[in-house]
Amino acid sequence: MTPVIVTFLPEGTKIEARPGESILDILSYAGLDINNQCGGEGVCGKCRVKVTRGRVNFSSKHLGFLTKNELEAGFVLACQTEILAEDIEIWIPPESRKEDMQILTQYDVSFDWLRYSDELAPEQKQALTVDEILRYEAPGPLDQGPDISRDRALRPLCQKYYLELPHPSLTDTLSDLERIYRELRRTVTLFQVLRLRTHFSCLWGLAAKLRHHDWKVTATIHLRDLDAPTVRSIEGGDASKQNYGVAIDVGTTTIVAQLIDLSTGAVVGVEASQNRQVHYGEDVISRMIFACGHGGLASLTEAVGVSINSLVDGLVRGAGIAHHDITCLVAAGNTTMTHLLLGLDPRYIRVEPYISTANRFPRFQAAELGLHAHPKAILHCLPCVSSYVGGDITAGVLACGMSDHPQVSALIDVGTNGEIVIGNREWLVCCSCSAGPAFEGGGVKCGMRAMRGAIEKVRINGGKVIYWTVGNARPRGICGSGLVDAVAELVAEQIIDQNGKFIKYEHPRVQVADEVPEFVLAQPAETETGEAVAITEDDLGNLIKSKGAVLAAMRVLLENLEISFNDLKNIYVAGGFGAHLDIDKAVFIGLLPDIPRERIRFIGNSSLAGARLALLSTEAFRKADMIAKQMTYFELSVHPEFMKEFVASLFLPHTQMELFPSVQKSLVRRRKHASKNFT
């Protein structure tokens, strides 16, 4: 078959393709990534493009996602459309653009609670610390001059030391390598007690390098294990400031990477994108199945590597640094994601007795995995607890610091799986429940991640609706925090009942589409897409199931531990809700228990925060090892009371209203108020 030319607008990018290829695949190898949550299955409807010239062949799956008008205008789902033997021209609408996501998920992850710690009460600060110095002392530059001890509290996994070596003489005849060691010991207290090692390749060309640079060199030392610091490269001159690390949250759906200046601890940039593995399956199970097929594992490992590389490339470009300035990477992901990243077969994780290849991972040479970084950069993965509790949870516990303190706290990580950890510095117990992706924007008609145009905050006051969007852009959808707000407001305004069913059909924003009632948050005229952003009764059902699963899991776990909510010193909430989760509203809908609000803290992407901490502190990495070792997994599915609790939770906030006294009080108050204003 002769190739045809596909032109993508508005860029005008032209690429050769073969008849029969899907537009999604062509976009992929053209390097033009578009949204696609279902891995090309035609079930998410996110990959809309418009064929502006030429004909295509598309499947009937379109019909559920595109209106008649749209179909007539040439809109198709890229994943369900094959090109024919003729040149075509395709326009990519802005809302389908992945780039938007890359830029705008800064909102999703820049809620860097470590850097906002001044907001906390002193007592809370204490409760949160993993590595106090690292967090609360603004880390300054490592050295002001060659004489100052660099042996500071900021001890990233990889450190660079600029050394001005004394020239050798007949009375000082140490070898080149031992001269470097001596200087390292002189300037860094730590190395007076630890034995230094060197990667053999550092010796190649070392003699000439030292002499060419007049005995001024920079040694790069990896420190993950304090008992074996290793010199992995020696550069001429002062390169001590060119030391960057990347912290990576390897999510099943989304990958977020932060570029960190390891000489100061500062976050230099952040990028996020879809995990390209979604092309091979949406969830962990389908990826594991795909990995079992011929070449499947290699494809998945390559896909996540390519995803990370594209983020790293963006970070490097944005920061104006070079790839070889990246000396170290730390990744946190669930056990399967970590296996796939490292090229390890996850198939035995899936089948009884559910065994992983490893839970604690050796350091990997980043170059061996094809990652874009210094040729001798190392990739560290945060340790997993078990096949079903991964490094992302270890990272979360590390980030919130709950394992440092005598009082019992809880971490709730709401994602496709809801994960709950309860414990203190003596013990940690965790469980996992299937929460569904509703709070991340999945399974919700207008749901989306917290990208530009996502409604992140909603107020309904009588007939009026006020909303805020990410980036103050025209609305395109609604993200987790917006959904929590919307549900709470709809209940408070008695537009829906506590089962999530519409009751106030007369409200001007309530309409029925395809026999499903929905509430319009943004009118078509206001939105970027020209279509209303609405929340349907079906969406409400999904959200109630999600929040119900999380609360039920938490209640069963606490019951089994014989602890009540009130015994919890703190509850840390993590997940992809967006930048600002309204804790009050989350309690109001029964996602979180009704305890004093100051004890609940939204910490955003705790997997990323934990990875960053581990990257910045060998001590934190060691703690992550301890956390993973310490944690016990509690299997919910063998506890029949979970189902009972789950059913009891399918109410807003809960069937047992006595569990939510403050909500009850507020509802009563609201109703009184409403009856006055809106009848």
Add this chain to the structure above:
Amino acid sequence: MTPVIVTFLPEGTKIEARPGESILDILSYAGLDINNQCGGEGVCGKCRVKVTRGRVNFSSKHLGFLTKNELEAGFVLACQTEILAEDIEIWIPPESRKEDMQILTQYDVSFDWLRYSDELAPEQKQALTVDEILRYEAPGPLDQGPDISRDRALRPLCQKYYLELPHPSLTDTLSDLERIYRELRRTVTLFQVLRLRTHFSCLWGLAAKLRHHDWKVTATIHLRDLDAPTVRSIEGGDASKQNYGVAIDVGTTTIVAQLIDLSTGAVVGVEASQNRQVHYGEDVISRMIFACGHGGLASLTEAVGVSINSLVDGLVRGAGIAHHDITCLVAAGNTTMTHLLLGLDPRYIRVEPYISTANRFPRFQAAELGLHAHPKAILHCLPCVSSYVGGDITAGVLACGMSDHPQVSALIDVGTNGEIVIGNREWLVCCSCSAGPAFEGGGVKCGMRAMRGAIEKVRINGGKVIYWTVGNARPRGICGSGLVDAVAELVAEQIIDQNGKFIKYEHPRVQVADEVPEFVLAQPAETETGEAVAITEDDLGNLIKSKGAVLAAMRVLLENLEISFNDLKNIYVAGGFGAHLDIDKAVFIGLLPDIPRERIRFIGNSSLAGARLALLSTEAFRKADMIAKQMTYFELSVHPEFMKEFVASLFLPHTQMELFPSVQKSLVRRRKHASKNFT
């Protein structure tokens, strides 16, 4: 130019070559190595071949090495002869064959004193031990079954452990890697206290491997640093017996390699060959100069690598094992040789202030140096003391065990450089003198290394000469031990005087060739080459200089340490003399001091013995590090008394006869006896 065909006889090997190429080069790329001590400079005369058909172009350098008859018969020096634009046929005489050397230097190295330790008095045994268990207890197999503790005294740098892992179950859900760790800890006490590490590549495919082999695997663990044992490979099934190491003496001229079964400690084979670097220069200095030229370092590193590989290939073939069974290599060589082996630029060793790149070397991946072994095998080099005292000396001290004991002993390593170490477990001092290669067969008319046909022992009784040759072959030359014998006998028989000058011209074996008197040890009719094996007055001069330098160095060093010869508990003599050095004769000519003979012990190739010890024992390797750290270098050249001592030593045995009372007594007795029998 059209290539021509060169046929080598007796094999009949045919190879294409270009007119103008030297026969030595053609032989080299045909894989037919022949003797060649001077690196193709035409000054050693060892590379004789016979052109049996066709014409060649040869240089005038031949004339010094070939007789008129030989020239007429077609003999040429391969290095000085270029082929012309016609096919030729060349016969390689047996004495020029390198293979002879490979087979026969077993004599040179099989004097494995560690294995003959029963010859020693118990008190001496004590004095010799570095690692008593390793040496004196015959190491048995590491395990009789899976349950026996393998935590034995034999702890080579690389160990293999066969593990039968319990199958995972719902009540035993450790990850694959942690399952291996648990089993290693169960069976090996050592690993209960040490933290195990794993090379990341071991995880690739591990899940499938374990299950395919029914949870029976062999883990290969490298142990050089006891604080960081590292699993470097995991094989399916029981491969614990396929664990071999190679100990290598990287000499400037000769490389000797022993294959060691690391599961038993047994020496399985030994091979020796010329260091192919001799093509680029005969001695250390000329190699350093060559290394400075464009591509020089790479050529030298490749040459020594190729030399080692050819030995390893031979060892592997001989033992019927596979290359990947070799998990570990330990090399001992002088500082420059070690640098060239590892690809490190030696140029700054040569110029003031004489700085090496490193004296203590990180572990190198053998594969990165192109060495034939397991892809993840490691090459360890014994640490050097300084730019001029190398790992071969560290190895020697380790092998003789002098650094383990309170009494002061000495090690004398006689090679091109004579090296002397004096000390005990508290201190070690060493010096180096230029002894010349006479005792290794260099600079001596009929000198050769201790290969087949070398006269290794000589008795002269009146007119009668008795000699013994290596391999009981027809004599081809004379090796170090034979030279020591011959000189002593010539003095005792008063054929030469104590200055090394001939005095008994009437002796039937004395003749004058080219105005130089010589003593014929083997008549032309007896020898393999058809030419006499003789020792000339010039040879005697060289030998006296060699032995004088060694003794003078020793005396100056002792004087400066304020120690007398009689304070030395033991003198260990190492070097390429051959298998059996007659200590009495060595004292008689003044190479060794006149102390009670039982305190002097010839230990053969101590560099190889030390490398083997370090390979077989992590503890021994650690000791080698200590030895190198402990040793102080004593610079002879700045001590004017050295020259005085050297001149005083240019006498047989010494100008101060009172230093050699037993020799004096024996001379007097001999003379009386001789005057009766031979006038």
